Amino acid sequence: MKRGFIFPTLLTAVMLAVLIGLGTWQLQRRIWKADLIAQLEAAQRLPLLTPADYFRAMTGEISVQYRRAELPCTPGKVLPYDLKGGSSAKDVSGYLVLVSCGPAGKSPDIVAVAGWTRRPDAAQVPIDVDTTFTGLIIERPYGDAPGRPQFMLIPDTAVPPLTPSRLPSPADLPDNHLSYAGQWFGLAIVLAVIYGIWLRRRLRWETVAAAPSAS
Structure with missing residues (x-):
């Protein structure tokens, strides 16, 4: 690969990896948020708190949220x-x-x-x-x-x-991770398209520049 292609290609690869990673992270966060909401909904059906529960919560052993x-x-x-x-x-x-x-x-x-x-x-x-x-x-x-x-x-x-x-209700917790993931993946697609267009034009220019001129 010629020197003029190396930096743009590496930069695009890094940015694509970051964008895809952020999108994947948001999908993982969505799973975590769904589990959290389910736990908080279940918490409301548990027995009333005891002094021992408060103590365990204060030491970080359990959560008593909701x-x-x-x-x-x-x-x-x-x-x-x-x-x-x-x-x-x-x-x-x-x-x-x-x-x-x-x-x-x-x-x-x-x-x-x-x-x-x-x-x-x-x-x-x-x-x-x-x-x-x-x-x-x-x-x-x-x-x-x-x-x-x-x-x-x-x-x-x-x-x-x-x-x-x-x-308060567990349903109040925002669950917009899917839309955020879509935004990151969308940006990755846009970046890939822009890079593809640039690469195609650059290769075409390189081909024209390398062709022998007519005598």
Whole structure:
């Protein structure tokens, strides 16, 4: 192969390998996402969480995402722990009012959503949370932020005057990996076509250039 063909051919080969690899990775991610959704759907049918389950989750031994749990909360009137953006059961945007059911002043391992509100100042309004929350567990609602709760319980009900918040569903997880894979494979096809057109023209030019001129 002549020197003028080597670099474009190697560059095209590398780019094709990358594009095909990305497309294949997205197909693998789609299989992983389907398995994850199935696991989360099955988690909701498991027995209620026990203290041992929480401990195993905190040590990273198991995941309790979307498991059902109960959380007794009897501190009387308290200020909310925090507000987080979220939706009501009727899918209206607003704020989730989080409360801590542990000792006052102690950083909680778990918080509960007392309910949903449209009021951005709800964190300054005391509420009476003398109840037992029952609902779904969300792991790491604050990511890896230090000193933040590792679990958040989203109950089926709400503390008046708040209204119920929207329960999460495994179906909410985006599953667009097939379209992404199609995009990467499509780019690979386009690149191969462009290279084929370039190669054909280059070979034609080389042939014309090498032909003896008429006397």
